[in-house]
Amino acid sequence: MSETPFSTASRVGVIRDINGPIVTIDLPGVRSGEQVKIGELGLFGEVISLNGEQAIVQTYESTDGVRPGEPAVGLGWPLSVELGPGLMGGIFDGVQRPLSKIALESGDYIRRGISVPALDRAKEWEFEPNKALEAGTKVGPGTVLGTVQETLTVLHRIMVPPGVSGDLVEIAPAGEYDIESTIARVRDHKGISHRLSMYQRWPVRKPRPYLRRDDGVSPLITGQRVIDTFFPQIKGGKGAVPGPFGAGKTVVQQQIARWSNADIVVYVGCGERGNELVDVLETFPELDDPYSGRKLMERTLLVANTSNMPVVAREASVYVGMTMAEYYRDMGYDVVMLADSTSRWAEALREVSGRLGQMPVEEGYPAYLASRLAAIYERAGRVETYDAGTGSVTLIGAVSPPGGDFSEPVTSHTKDIIETFWALSKELADARHYPSIDWVTSFSSHVHTAAQWWHKEIDPDWEKRRGTALALLARDAELSRIVNLVGPEALSSAQRWELEGASLVKEGVLQQSALDEIDTFCSPAKQYALLDLAITIYKRGEALIKLGVPVTELQRLPLLAKMRRIKSMYTSDQLDQIQEFRKEVDQAMEAIRIEYAKHGEGSVRETEKS
Incomplete structure (x- = not known):
């Protein structure tokens, strides 16, 4: 075990004042950041401020019933986590206490002051x-x-x-x-x-060292088309999933945790509703790993800190999760860490800041909100380790802006820091379009890096097809405003076909149900096949309209309905069937072209005779 930064000699002081989770103590020789045990119950806390021999401590448990005059004991080390065999498959609270062992000792509720080591000493x-x-x-x-x-x-x-x-x-x-x-x-x-x-043992607020930082080279494959194909994330990148209540942030993060091609998954439930975390805790142990065929929990760590748990432990939980992620990164693994949500983490900062009497700034948050957010996101990245090659931590944080206002401080500061922004739309969610990632406001700065992988592994036209689809979706937004004002009759046939093409992309490619056994995961090869199919149908139809084919005739084609359903008809292993449908599309479009070409030639001959 590594040496601790502080002296391990315990020192005893006394409690002077209590203000919610903030406790003032007299403790000679105490250090900033040191862990202490508070009162007769032995509540865990952390020194966050010093004034001579008087220290201000934030406790990770409720201080109800604790009185001034009770003892305070310095433990001699900062808030730290234990790193070693036995972490994988574990479920921990916000300060790395194993919840399964706590349940055996104290039942369904965590008894205050309970101390259980994170790693099993007997095994x-x-x-x-x-x-x-x-x-x-x-x-x-x-x-x-x-x-x-x-x-x-x-x-x-x-x-x-x-x-x-x-x-x-x-x-x-x-x-x-x-x-x-x-x-x-x-x-x-x-x-x-x-x-x-x-x-x-390692202090959670101190990033673990590495040899040098490196650039990301390969995308994180999540099996979600709107992410992988349109707004890709690379291994070692920083991303955010902002969205209002009910837009599907948790489902997006759970899908990434379940299907991503990372070696290790660290899922941090930070201040979210208990029923959502219960769903995670109950379903994850039953899920199969799509890559190894074994249980997903064999490569997953869960940190559970629900909204009814002590607020200060929320702030610690993100650091605890990141430190464990960095530990596996140092072994040469690609780790994805999901924090749900960083807004609850920021609210914990705001509450503690208010109790300390610090000057509030925008919407009551402390002035150091942006720097704290940046510090935690900057711990993500792809690095060269000392002895295990390269490893990475990809950090994806959910953000819960009140009322879906993306201009609020947590969302706006996060947007300045991260590289991939998957903005969830309430309008799309209300329309039952999931994942409700808005293709207009979302962005990714990793497209060209991801393109190198897609062009080598899947198809050299990937970036071109993606650009065509996004341009079609942007055109759809413009034309939809016209339709809302004056109706579809004001549009030309070519414009109405653009709307149809955008609809094929939205319904046939972007929409993806997490509950559909076939479509919950989509391989990169299937993603490109569906995108290429939608663009091909649009391009062939565009050429036919130029020949004079009525748009209504194209809209009546049965192949359009099948295009919208084909994602749920064939699995990622059934690409041959998708290619067979591609041939059906080519034959149907060619038949229409030949028919109208003949009509066009006949008209020319009649004109020449007359």
Whole structure:
């Protein structure tokens, strides 16, 4: 285990004042950021401000019943998490207490002051040492000492913790060990011997180190067409899902958690409604991993902090989730972290700031809101690790603007920070168009990076087809305003066909039901096949209208209805059937072209005779 930044000697002080979750204590020698236990109940808290030997503490539990004069004990380390085998598949609260173990000890409600270690001390793991290491080898932060098969899906790499380097004195042979057993000893340049176990402790507010930051090179495939095809995210990117109540933010994030091609998923429920998190906690253990065929929880971590839990723990939960994500990133894994929602996290900042008497700025939020948001999002990225190649953390945060107002502070600051913006629309949600991602206000700065992957793996025309579809959707928005004012009769046949083409893209490509067994996930190959099909139908029809074919005749074609349904008719493995339909489209359109071409030639001959 790595050394803690503070002294581990406990110090005892006394409570002076209590203001909700904010407690003032007298505690000699206390450090800013240090964890403390408050009162006879032993409530956990964190020092956030110092004034001489008097400290202000934010507690992670309700202070009801706690009185001035009760003891306060400094624990000697900052808010930290335990990192080691046993995390994967776990469900933790906002300060990394395992909820399953808490339930066994205190029932359905978390007893205040309960302290349960995040990692099981009794369980033994099969350790396989790194064969390249032997006594005398130089090791440093991130050096892989050996591996543990944490789950059948995840190989856990036991690494030298940051801050430790020197000569390897000894390394344990292969065998079963608990996480506190000594697996290696390292002597640094000062001659100090460090005992290393299979787990380490790390302060959550401090980003874990890496060798260098790198640019993202491949897209995060989510299986959701509107995301992957129109507004792609890369591995190591930063994204946001803003939207009003009922627009489907949680469903979008759950779909990403379930279907994304990341190696590890960290899902942080930060201040959301209890029924939504219960749905996550109940369904995720039953889901199958589409990539390994095993249970999804074998590569998933859940942090659950519902809206009825202590408000300050919400603020901690995002840091806890990010630190665990960085730990697996350091092993060389691609991690996706989903925070639902950062608005509730910001509200926790606002409440604590208000109790501290700090000057409020826009809508009561503290002046440091933007910098705190930027600091947490900047911990995402693709990096070169010390010993495990490259790894990444992709951070996607849900934002819940009151009334769907995207100009409110959390949404506007987030928009300035992130690179991918999936704006959810109340109008689309009311029209039962899901995912309700608005193609007009959403954006992605990763299109050209993603295009390199799509052009190599799927089709070189991907970016061109995507551009055509977006232009058609933009034209649809213009023409729809005209129709709303004067009716469809004011439009020409070509304009009415543009509306039809946009409708094919919206209903046949963009719409996707999370509850449809066939369409809940769509492979990149199927995504492109559907997009190409919709654009092909539009282009062929556009050419026919120029020949004089009435738009009403094209609108009556049965193939248009089938185009809207085909996404739910064939799975991602049945691309041949989609290509067969493509041939049907070509034959039907060609038959109409030949018929009207003949009519056109006949008209010319009659004119020449006369």
